[in-house]
Amino acid sequence: DVVMTQTPPSLSVAIGQSVSISCKSSQSLVYSDGKTYLHWLLQSPGRSPKRLIYQVSNLGSGVPDRFSGTGSQKDFTLKISRVEAEDLGVYYCAQTTHFPYTFGAGTKLELK
Amino acid sequence: EVQLVESGGSLVQPGGSLKLSCVASGFTFSNYWMDWVRQTPGKSLEWIGEINTDGSKTNYAPSIKDRFTISRDNAKSTLYLQMSNVKSDDTAIYYCNILFVYWGQGTLVTVSS
Helix, strand or coil, X not given: CCCEEXXXXXXXXXXXXXXXXXXXXXXXXXXXXXXXXXXXXXXXXXXXXXXXXXXXXXXXXXXXCCEEEEEECCEEEEEECCCCHHHCEEEEEEECCCCCCEECCCEEEEEC | CCEXXXXXXXXXXXXXCEEEXXXXXXXXXXXXXXXXXXXXCCCCEEEEEEECCCCCCEEECCCCCCCEEEEEEHHHCEXXXXXXXXXXXXXEEEEEEECCCEECCCEEEEECC
C-alpha cells in the first residue's frame, strides 16, 4: 500500500496566520495518464470530511482561494493563507492513483 | 442539492453480518462511481472499496476483501455494503461518498460481544 505521511500532526495557529501542511507518499502518485491523483480533505469537528483540493492544486467547488496546493511526484503541500475560524479541524491528504486508495493520518489545526 | 444518507449501522457480534445502505438524491446516481470509506474512533480514514456505475465492477481494499461486498440498485438510487464475518477492528463510522467529493453523515458500526 502507498503510505501517506503527513506533518505536522497538529498545528496551533492564530486567526489571520498562514500555515502549511506537508504530505509525502511512499511512491510516485503520477498515474499512467500523466495526472497526479493527490487530494486534500478537511474534516471539521463533528462533521463528515469535505474535499478541498483535487489533483494536487485544483480547488473544489466553493472552496475559498485562501487554500492552495502544490507539489509533484511524492511531495505535496497544502497552504492556508489567512486562517479563519471555519478552517479549524483535521486535514487529510489522500491518494487515488494506486489501489488501495490511502489517506494520511491527518493534521489537526487548532486555535492558538 | 446532493444528499447521501447512510443507515443500517448497529451493534453486531464478532463473526456476524450486517448490511449498510446509502440512499442518494440530488444527482443522477447511475452516472457515478461510488465509494465506501470508514473512520475508526479517533483515527484516520480507511478506504474500503468502490463500485462502477452499473455495478459490474468493484475494487476493494485487501484488509476487507472477501468479507465485504459492495453493490448498488440504480433504480432505487441506493448503494449497499454487505459486511460478513465482522471483527472488532471493523468498529467504525462508515461513510458512502462520491469519489471523496460528497459524503454522507456516516453510520456507526460497533462490533462487540
